[in-house]
Amino acid sequence: MTRREEAKSQAILALDRIVHEPARLAILTVLASAEEVAFLFLQRVTGMSKGNLSSHTQKLEAVGYLETVKAFQGRIPVTSFRITEDGRTALRLYHQQLRSLLPKEGKP
Amino acid sequence: MKGPQDLDRLSNLTRRYAEYGGRKAGLIGVYGGLLLALPAGLGTGLALGRVLVQRTGSGPWPSFWQPFLYATGKLPLWLMLLTWSTPLLFLLGSAPLRRTLYQPFGPVKAIEPAPKRPAPNGKLLWGCFAALMGTLLLGFALGWFQGEEAFFLRVTGAILLGGVFVAMVRSRQPREDELALALLLWGNAALAAASPAGLWALTSWLFSALGLVTMACGVWQHQAYLRLRRELEQLAPPGQP
Numbered sequence: 001m002t003r004r005e006e007a008k009s010q011a012i013l014a015l016d017r018i019v020h021e022p023a024r025l026a027i028l029t030v031l032a033s034a035e036e037v038a039f040l041f042l043q044r045v046t047g048m049s050k051g052n053l054s055s056h057t058q059k060l061e062a063v064g065y066l067e068t069v070k071a072f073q074g075r076i077p078v079t080s081f082r083i084t085e086d087g088r089t090a091l092r093l094y095h096q097q098l099r100s101l102l103p104k105e106g107k108p
Numbered sequence: 109m110k111g112p113q114d115l116d117r118l119s120n121l122t123r124r125y126a127e128y129g130g131r132k133a134g135l136i137g138v139y140g141g142l143l144l145a146l147p148a149g150l151g152t153g154l155a156l157g158r159v160l161v162q163r164t165g166s167g168p169w170p171s172f173w174q175p176f177l178y179a180t181g182k183l184p185l186w187l188m189l190l191t192w193s194t195p196l197l198f199l200l201g202s203a204p205l206r207r208t209l210y211q212p213f214g215p216v217k218a219i220e221p222a223p224k225r226p227a228p229n230g231k232l233l234w235g236c237f238a239a240l241m242g243t244l245l246l247g248f249a250l251g252w253f254q255g256e257e258a259f260f261l262r263v264t265g266a267i268l269l270g271g272v273f274v275a276m277v278r279s280r281q282p283r284e285d286e287l288a289l290a291l292l293l294w295g296n297a298a299l300a301a302a303s304p305a306g307l308w309a310l311t312s313w314l315f316s317a318l319g320l321v322t323m324a325c326g327v328w329q330h331q332a333y334l335r336l337r338r339e340l341e342q343l344a345p346p347g348q349p
Contacts (some may be wrong), residue, residue, distance in 0.1 A: 030119070031119050032119070033126070034123065037217075039214065041211075045121055081213075104341065
């Protein structure tokens with residue numbers, strides 16, 4: 001293994017596993033595009049089931065990447081999510097790491 | 109989710125959907141524009157009716173113009189009441205309209221304006237506007253302004269209102285379109301308050317024109333919303349990625 005390949009594999013290992021999972025990446029991408037997002041909308045755009053979405057949001061909340069906001073719209077309870085500053089930083093870092101792993105244009 | 113394009117699409121859909129949580133008025137703009145144009149349009153009709161009757165003696169359709177000719181120096185009571193009720197009708201109607209028309213998949217709040225567009229600008233605008241309208245209203249109530257002076261002040265007030273409207277839209281306040289519309293409706297009502305009918309009809313064209321522009325913008329925004337809704341409905345139903 002060349003030194004370059006070794007560095008690449010190190011960079012892959014350094015990727016944030018929490019963000020790297022496709023469903024959680026989709027959740028964080030949606031949350032980063034708005035101030036606060038309702039559970040129902042998140043479910044609609046990601047196409048996940050209620051249980052699946054709950055499980056992923058709980059994992060993201062446990063590491064401090066999002067926070068849950070519970071409110072009432074009239075008499076209807078609405079659960080929403082908000083990305084935290086840590087979550088935003090993790091997503092930004094993940095994008096940077098991925099970009100650095102991709103081959104530059106014109107190079108193999 | 110299949111690739112980065114899907115992530116971009118998710119982000120784009122979320123941003124567009126969030127705009128209908130307050131920033132874009134859509135059909136609420138059409139409702140507000142209609143309320144804005146209605147009394148102003150009737151006021152213009154009043155002035156035109158008077159001109160026609162004065163020039164032709166009785167006018168082409170005297171029975172049509174008759175309601176506009178109740179008072180020579182003041183607006184008819186029904187027109188005055190209609191103008192004064194428009195801000196209230198708008199405030200009462202806009203919230204249920206937004207609740208029923210937009211964001212059917214739950215509320216999504218748009219990202220707040222960046223810190224480089226600070227709130228003090230908005231507060232300053234509100235302060236200036238309140239001071240201006242307060243002075244004008246007090247002046248009219250106490251009879252400070254008469255004749256040409258009053259007309260000049262009304263025209264200046266109308267132009268300033270237009271300026272405030274543009275500034276509010278540019279400052280990207282949450283619910284800016286609705287706020288600007290409420291402001292214009294209130295301004296229209298305030299200017300109608302102690303104005304002789306003819307003068308008010310002359311200044312009302314500006315409000316009427318703004319109302320029509322708002323209605324056109326509202327229709328355009330609503331069409332964009334319908335496209336967004338179709339896109340969201342075409343996504344796989346929850347639970348079937």
